[in-house]
Amino acid sequence: MGGPITAALAGGRAGGRAGRSLWLIWAIALAAVPLLNKLPADSPFYLSDFVVSVTGKWICYAILALSIDLIWGYCGILSLGHGAFFALGGYAIGMHLMRMIGSRGVFGHPVLPDFMVFLNWPALPWYWHGFEYFVFAAFMALAVPGTLALVFGWLAFRSRITGVYFSIITQAMTYALMLAFFRNDMGFGGNNGFTGFKDLLGIPLQTPEMRSALYVASLLALMLSFLLCRFIVSSKLGRVLVAIRDAESRVRFLGYSVTAYKLFVFTLSAVLAGLAGALYVPQVGIINPGEFSPANSIEAVIWVAVGGRGTLSGAILGALAVNGAKSWLTTVAPDLWLFVLGGLFVAVTVVLPNGLIGLLRRRKRDEGNGQ
Amino acid sequence: MTTPAAPAAEPVLYLDGVTVTFDGFRALNELSIVVEPGELRTIIGPNGAGKTTMMDVITGKTKPDRGTVRFKQHDLTRLDEVRIANLGIGRKFQKPTVFDHLTVVENLELALKGERRPLIVLFARLDADERARIDEVLTLVGLTARARAPAGLLSHGQRQWLEIGMLLMQDPELLLIDEPVAGMTDHETHETAELLRRIAGERSVVVVEHDMEFVRALARRVTVLHEGRVLAEGPIDHVQNDPRVIEVYLGR
Ligand SMILES: Nc1ncnc2c1ncn2[C@@H]1O[C@H](COP(=O)(O)OP(=O)(O)O)[C@@H](O)[C@H]1O
Ligand SMILES: [Mg+2]
Numbered sequence: 001m002g003g004p005i006t007a008a009l010a011g012g013r014a015g016g017r018a019g020r021s022l023w024l025i026w027a028i029a030l031a032a033v034p035l036l037n038k039l040p041a042d043s044p045f046y047l048s049d050f051v052v053s054v055t056g057k058w059i060c061y062a063i064l065a066l067s068i069d070l071i072w073g074y075c076g077i078l079s080l081g082h083g084a085f086f087a088l089g090g091y092a093i094g095m096h097l098m099r100m101i102g103s104r105g106v107f108g109h110p111v112l113p114d115f116m117v118f119l120n121w122p123a124l125p126w127y128w129h130g131f132e133y134f135v136f137a138a139f140m141a142l143a144v145p146g147t148l149a150l151v152f153g154w155l156a157f158r159s160r161i162t163g164v165y166f167s168i169i170t171q172a173m174t175y176a177l178m179l180a181f182f183r184n185d186m187g188f189g190g191n192n193g194f195t196g197f198k199d200l201l202g203i204p205l206q207t208p209e210m211r212s213a214l215y216v217a218s219l220l221a222l223m224l225s226f227l228l229c230r231f232i233v234s235s236k237l238g239r240v241l242v243a244i245r246d247a248e249s250r251v252r253f254l255g256y257s258v259t260a261y262k263l264f265v266f267t268l269s270a271v272l273a274g275l276a277g278a279l280y281v282p283q284v285g286i287i288n289p290g291e292f293s294p295a296n297s298i299e300a301v302i303w304v305a306v307g308g309r310g311t312l313s314g315a316i317l318g319a320l321a322v323n324g325a326k327s328w329l330t331t332v333a334p335d336l337w338l339f340v341l342g343g344l345f346v347a348v349t350v351v352l353p354n355g356l357i358g359l360l361r362r363r364k365r366d367e368g369n370g371q
Numbered sequence: 372m373t374t375p376a377a378p379a380a381e382p383v384l385y386l387d388g389v390t391v392t393f394d395g396f397r398a399l400n401e402l403s404i405v406v407e408p409g410e411l412r413t414i415i416g417p418n419g420a421g422k423t424t425m426m427d428v429i430t431g432k433t434k435p436d437r438g439t440v441r442f443k444q445h446d447l448t449r450l451d452e453v454r455i456a457n458l459g460i461g462r463k464f465q466k467p468t469v470f471d472h473l474t475v476v477e478n479l480e481l482a483l484k485g486e487r488r489p490l491i492v493l494f495a496r497l498d499a500d501e502r503a504r505i506d507e508v509l510t511l512v513g514l515t516a517r518a519r520a521p522a523g524l525l526s527h528g529q530r531q532w533l534e535i536g537m538l539l540m541q542d543p544e545l546l547l548i549d550e551p552v553a554g555m556t557d558h559e560t561h562e563t564a565e566l567l568r569r570i571a572g573e574r575s576v577v578v579v580e581h582d583m584e585f586v587r588a589l590a591r592r593v594t595v596l597h598e599g600r601v602l603a604e605g606p607i608d609h610v611q612n613d614p615r616v617i618e619v620y621l622g623r
Contacts, residue, residue, distance in 0.1 A: 237493040239477050243470040250468040254537075255456075256487050264489045 026316065030059065030219055034212040049211060053283055056215040058323045060280035063218075063225050065303045065319035066312060067272035070229050072301070073310035074238060075265050076245030078163075080297050081170030082273050084177050085145035087291035089274030090281040091181075092144055094194035095128060096137030097205075097282065101198050114196070115189045125187045134201060141278035142271045149270030150263065157259045157266075162248070171294045178292035193288025200282055211283075218279045222316070225272050229312050232265075241265060302345045308355025317356055381443060383408050383545050383575045384429065389438030391424055391599075398424040399435065400599035406545070411571035413586050413607075414579045416596035417619060422579040425596070426547050430462050431455040442545065461543035465550050467530040471523030475514050475533055478522050479505050482537035504540070512536040512566060528559030532566060539570065546576045552585045564588035595619070 033055050036047040064086050071077040098113040107117040111124055130136040152173060156166055184190035203210045232238050243251045244258055252258050281287045290296075300319075307318020322344070329337050352359055384406035391399040399421045406412050414422055427433035428440055431452040440447040447455055456462075469478050483501055486492060497505070509515045512532040517525065522533060531551055538546055548567070552560045564585055567576055571591075580586055586593060586607055593610045595603040603613045610616055 232493065235493050236480065236495045237489055239473055239481060240489075240492060242472050243481055246470040246472055247468045250470070251481075254482055255453075256481075256492075257489075261489050 026313075026320070027223065030055065030222075034215050037208070037212065049208060052211055052215055054327060056211070056218050056283045057280060058320050059215070059218040059222050060276045060283070061300070061303065061323055062316045062319040063222050063276035063279070064273050064300050065307065065315040066222075066225050066229055067269040067276065068300055069304045069309060069312060069315035070232070070272070071265055071269045072304060073315065074233050074245065075241040075262060077262060077266060078167045078301070079170045079266070079269075080167045080294065080301060081172075081174040082269070082300055083294075083297035084170075084174035084292055085149060085270040085273035086277035086280070086296075086300075087174075087177070087181075087287065087289075088145045088148065089141040089277030090287040090291060091188060091194070091277075092131075092137055092141035092274070093278040093281050094197075094287040095131040095140075095188075096134055097197040097200060098189075098194050099128075099132040100200065101196065104198055105196070113189070113194075115184075115192065116187070119184060121187075128187065138278065142274050145270040145274030145277075146267050149267045153263045153266040154259075157262045171297070174292050174297055175294050178289050178294075181289035181292060189288070191289060193286060193290075194281075195286040195288075197282065197285055205282055205285065214279065214283050218283070221275055221279055225275070226312055226316065229272075232268075233312065237261070237264075299341065302341060304355075306344055306348050306355055308357030311355075311357045314355050314357035321356060380408050382406060382441075383410070383443060384577070385439065385441040386425075386429075387439040389425075389428060389435045389440060391421075391428060391433060391435050397599050399428065399438075402438070402596075402600055404594060404601065406575050406577060408544075408575060409572045411567060411576045411589065411591045412578070413589050413591055413593045414577060414596060415581065415583075415586060415593060416602070420596040421599040422596055423549060424599075426462065426549060426577075426579065429455075429547060430460060459542070459544040460547065461538035461541055461545070462547040463531075463534055463538055463549060463551065465553065467527075467534045469522040469525075469530050469533050469537070472521060474519050474521055475509070475525070475536075476505060476518045478533055479508055479536055479540050482540035484541055508536045508539050511539065511569060513562065526559070528555045528562065531555070531559075531563065535566065535570070544574050546570070546574060548576065548578045550580055551578065552580060552582050557584070560585050561588055 033047055033052055036045050037049065037052045039046045041048075064082065067085075068079065068082050071079060101113065103110045105114040105117075107114050109117045112121060116124070131140070152170075156169060161169065180186055181188050181193075182191050188194075197205055199205055200210065203213075233241070240251065240256055240261055244261060248258055251261075277287075277291075303318040303322045304315045305318070306322050307316065308314025322341070325340070326337060329340060348355060354361075382405045384404070386402055386404045389399050389402040390397065402421070402425065404412075404425075414425070416422055424433060428435050429442075429447060431447060431450055431454070435448060438448075442455070442458060442460060445458055450458070470481070473481070480497065480501075483504070485501075486495065506515075509518055512535055514525075514529060514532060514536065517529060522530065525533060535546075535548070535551070551567075552563050555563065560582065565588075567578060567589060568591075570576060578589065590607065592605065593607050594601055595610055595613075595616050597619050602619060603610050603616050
């Protein structure tokens with residue numbers, strides 16, 4: 001009797017290898033996108049700027065999907081308000097981009113963004129100070145969603161709000177934020193939000209170099225987020241999270257503070273969602289209160305369900321696959337998209353509870369057992 | 372009435388004159404029980420005799436109206452459930468709860484004594500002692516061959532053993548086990564009796580059970596509860612031939 005038994009703890013789960021090679025293929029494909037964009041335009045492998053920017057957006061969505069999977073797939077916390085953390089990260093970077101417009105705005109004011117001049121505001125509100133520094137804005141893009149999640153989570157988890165009740169109040173949270181950000185007197189540009197950005201770190205946003213740089217930054221962020229999440233879910237803490245998902249009260253009975261664990265993972269997840277939003281906004285060039293729309297959060301949950309809840313590569317796959325399908329379908333049959341999305345969710349729930357990843361792994365296993 | 376197993380040893384569990392009433396109904400009525408270190412004690416009694424209530428009193432879930440409840444030198448009536456659990460009293464409830472999506476080993480790992488704060492648990496690695504402890508418990512509960520299986524794939528009996536294993540990881544001095552063999556096959560019932568005999572000795576075990584076959588297989592000192600008090604106590608053969616016990620069991 002001995003060692004080899006407990007070695008089971010150190011290794012990954014069955015199917016880990018399939019997940020890893022899949023991940024590698026995706027990583028190589030995604031890393032190739034900006035390189036192919038550098039080819040001459042008449043080359044058969046050339047990818048246009050448009051493809052680069054669309055793929056860059058999807059990568060941000062994949063980070064958001066990872067963040068949702070971390071709490072939902074592993075800890076059983078279904079947040080239907082993660083779009084709010086994403087939007088807050090986006091708004092924080094948006095504030096920096098607005099400050100960087102400087103006197104190049106329509107009204108030419110050296111400090112105030114156009115919408116403030118339009119509203120006859122005499123000076124910058126206090127909470128806009130500091131955002132002229134990129135590092136500060138980048139920090140706030142993570143800190144604001146993180147802090148909101150910490151406070152919100154503390155109130156909810158401490159009162160043992162779980163399951164569908166938690167999902168509902170997260171919807172209410174993002175809805176309330178949407179209404180708040182629609183208001184002009186909030187100082188975030190009302191329903192127009194922020195747009196008309198000029199440059200970031202001194203480089204114009206529209207240049208191919210900047211597009212590639214943002215793309216690469218997003219891809220790096222996705223890889224680091226993936227590695228971080230993988231470290232977490234394969235640690236003992238990750239096993240406590242799964243245990244909480246399976247039988248919360250039993251975990252409490254073993255002496256673990258379920259509230260502390262949920263708070264940790266929920267806050268971290270919100271920070272990742274904020275990171276995704278911060279990388280997204282410079283690439284799309286706009287952020288407005290529509291990002292807080294409850295439907296956005298639900299859509300992101302569907303990506304995770306489609307890809308495969310509870311597997312990190314599943315979340316990434318889901319975000320890429322669903323958004324790929326969406327891009328294609330909204331050009332050929334825009335009216336159908338919402339039905340397809342709903343149908344997809346139902347189909348996955350009923351037929352493929354482990355999502356696309358589950359399907360791939362099952363096929364792999366069947367091949368393995370084939371002889 | 373009690374004969375000390377080891378002379379001069381302080382009892383692990385000492386209940387005297389314990390009374391619990393629910394809305395005027397006496398669930399426990401001047402109950403007195405003494406359990407010695409290393410003893411394996413079986414508690415039997417008809418439904419409603421107060422067996423579960425007795426466990427609730429020991430674990431601090433229910434406070435007695437009066438009476439003495441001591442674990443070694445600790446007065447349990449003054450402590451809450453968490454403090455009592457930390458003193459070294461483990462309790463297994465009737466319904467097994469293990470973590471279905473974790474393997475047997477991982478279930479045991481989470482039950483290990485030690486640090487519980489998230490940021491420390493995030494970087495926790497099993498040291499040699501902890502691995503040895505897990506392997507030891509795996510062997511003890513007979514789940515070595517199933518170590519890597521997700522708990523969700525275990526049979527009903529194996530789940531019960533895993534849960535007993537999880538209690539053992541915390542190294543309790545006293546284990547309280549409520550109806551472990553309900554729903555088990557005959558074979559599993561026998562295995563469970565073997566398991567409990569193995570784990571007693573280093574620690575005291577109190578088992579509540581209906582199943583006479585099982586009680587017989589345990590072959591240890593039996594206490595019969597009836598209407599919240601001790602009706603008879605002694606070896607199973609002695610107890611089974613007691614006319615009062617026969618009346619209580621067969622008279623209904
Ligand atoms: N919380 C409670 N409130 C009211 N009555 C209770 C409560 N717990 C137990 N009882 C009653 O006390 C008696 C003893 O119950 P219990 O200890 O569960 O018996 P056993 O486990 O021996 O079957 C039963 O008649 C039961 O109905
Ligand atoms: Mg009972």
